[in-house]
Amino acid sequence: MVSVLVLAACFGLILFASDAFGFNFQNCGRTPIAPQLEVEDRILGGSDAVPGSWPWQAAIHTYGHVCGGALITDQHVITAAHCTFSVSVLDVMVHFGTHTREERDEGEMWVPADEVCTHPNYGIHENQLWVNDIAIIKLSKKINFTNMIQPVCLPFDHEELPGNSTMYVTGWGVTGAQIDDRKSARLKQVQTRSYTNKDCDEEFLITVPDVVLCGGHHHGSSCYVSPAA
Template structure:
């Protein structure tokens, strides 16, 4: 079976730096604090200075990360985009689960050690994308969740920026996936369940398809649709796992963080040739705007040079096991044989 509830979170994330300023505007900016110390909250900007990240995140480092609970148990992650709406994976809401038994925890850091500044809200509406089919790896695995009441923005509760449909994230760009998922396929995150972070590079779709075609399971085929995005490592070991579906893949553009993807699925946890698969947020930006008019979509352009796919393949994929995901055509015969065959008619006077 594949991995449906997905954020595989092990391995160290590299150092992350946050700037106190912001260059993106958003319609859901809010005022936080008393009149004498009020500040404007912009999407994608934590209220923190420089952070050197590791496996454990720090309190307030990812203030848009939310915890989705069903009957009091953590089931998925999610991302706050306005005071009353969040984005998550559609498969986090199977038809058998009544909506009124879900709750959302905002501002959480350690799930087993809640602090006084966390906020818990009930869910009143879930809008799944109409293309979602409840099948593992389905297209359209994205859902919008409306909270019963709006939440005030604080140091630990802030929205992420939502990219416009024109925004793309280049191959090789390093982004960060966060969540409270398993640390191994069958091993839960140990108490106090500290929020995990992992820096992963974006992988081109052609390369990702090639990786998933290596040693495929005929009984469990994997289809990568055009609304998906891959990120991770060909060698595995660092990945997402069960329990973090719906969580954010956040990419820093300038001084703010943008929601590049929503954790959707994968095959096992940290297995070679099986990077994490995310729903590409920009593919559904217009749909999000239609349902949540107050969202302002961010027109940003990541200033990152895309990594050569061939170099990436040569440096990573080819070292995993035999065979490579070469972008060049494969020759069945040595080149000299092909050349000799081309000249044979002329040699024997039949050309």
């Protein structure tokens, strides 16, 4: 199984060039521990992920808050701009190889951030959608890959995700319909599908800009429109 991290916003073409990071992407997106992908993952809240089955999953810690991210090289993590906006790099710690949010896991690793690059055009679009919600974190050191820690793949330049593609969202976010519901203690996965922006416009009666990836599912999903990150 090869997984690709889908990005609908980026800092120009540099993000998609393998030599931009000086990193070989040939072995990206491969997990030694197979995920268990079920139809039931479509429900709100999804299901518990198999420990280690999403080895690029990172937890971004800032001021006690936890955001999700994905390891893209041995020294770079991609995450959402709303997780790093107005945050000092000295307060950013990245956690790898973990499954349970509040417990220690064997093989986990903590690495401080060295640089944080937040998209300069991150903000609210005219239709109240957050756009360019993307940031890159450079780690203070290169990390060694293990069965529990692996990089995900990036798409090629000008590569577009077809509509109705199966996607998975992973993280430790709230599993209920309300924002103040309790966050999951274990890593969760939920299945969703991609919409073309045209289909998204018609489905939700809004105008979705090109820098936003639209996804959802008739059976439920994490959210129906997601700023790309």
